[in-house]
Amino acid sequence: MQPHRTGGEGKQHARHGEHASSQGQEMHHHHGNNNFQSGYAAANHMTKQGHAHQDMLSLSNRSSSGNGGGGGVNGVNMSNFPAGMLGLPPGVITNSSPCPSTSPGMTSGGQGSGASKRKRKRCGVCAPCRRLINCGVCSACRNRKTGHQICKFRKCDELKKKAGSILLEVGDTHTHTHTDTHTH
DNA sequence: TCACACGTTTCG
DNA sequence: CGAAACGTGTGA
Numbered sequence: 001m002q003p004h005r006t007g008g009e010g011k012q013h014a015r016h017g018e019h020a021s022s023q024g025q026e027m028h029h030h031h032g033n034n035n036f037q038s039g040y041a042a043a044n045h046m047t048k049q050g051h052a053h054q055d056m057l058s059l060s061n062r063s064s065s066g067n068g069g070g071g072g073v074n075g076v077n078m079s080n081f082p083a084g085m086l087g088l089p090p091g092v093i094t095n096s097s098p099c100p101s102t103s104p105g106m107t108s109g110g111q112g113s114g115a116s117k118r119k120r121k122r123c124g125v126c127a128p129c130r131r132l133i134n135c136g137v138c139s140a141c142r143n144r145k146t147g148h149q150i151c152k153f154r155k156c157d158e159l160k161k162k163a164g165s166i167l168l169e170v171g172d173t174h175t176h177t178h179t180d181t182h183t184h
Numbered sequence: 185t186c187a188c189a190c191g192t193t194t195c196g
Numbered sequence: 197c198g199a200a201a202c203g204t205g206t207g208a
Binding site for chain 3 (some may be wrong): 119140143147148
């Protein structure tokens with residue numbers, strides 16, 4: 001009898017990579033290479049810098065405790081908006097490719113059709129994402145050694161739904177949003 | 185490099 | 197259609 005899998009895998013690493021340092025470096029080396037195609041960048045509205053991983057976002061308390069409102073939950077992030085930037089039109093923001101991690105397949109931007117390529121990270125806002133501990137009983141937990149997957153309960157909702165299709169709800173108000181509001 | 189997690193494919 | 201396994205990419 002195993003002593004219960006503490007918290008699951010016993011995550012030794014506390015993944016906390018918050019870069020509080022606000023480096024206002026706007027200059028982008030590289031000429032304007034708009035690579036807005038990168039799925040990652042697309043989600044980086046909030047991050048003009050590109051170094052803020054939206055991964056674990058503010059898992060803090062979504063109880064809307066006052067909701068930190070100003071997106072300040074993390075504090076320090078958007079506060080440093082250079083005035084100049086604010087003046088820029090939405091579309092011109094040109095994120096200035098945030099230090100591309102140099103992903104392997106970025107060349108052709110495979111996302112074109114079919115395989116999405118490029119792994120996405122959890123949004124960090126869904127209930128599953130907020131889950132810190134694994135149930136330890138679901139198949140994923142039990143077969144993680146072979147399954148290599150995260151607990152079913154922790155599987156990001158976004159990743160589950162848009163596992164291959166992006167953009168599919170917003171836009172059509174009355175379409176079959178299919179967003180099934182969960183029968184709840 | 186290892187570990188973890190997502191994406192894809194195949195089997196049930 | 198769903199679950200499991202495999203393979204791969206990303207992060208530390």
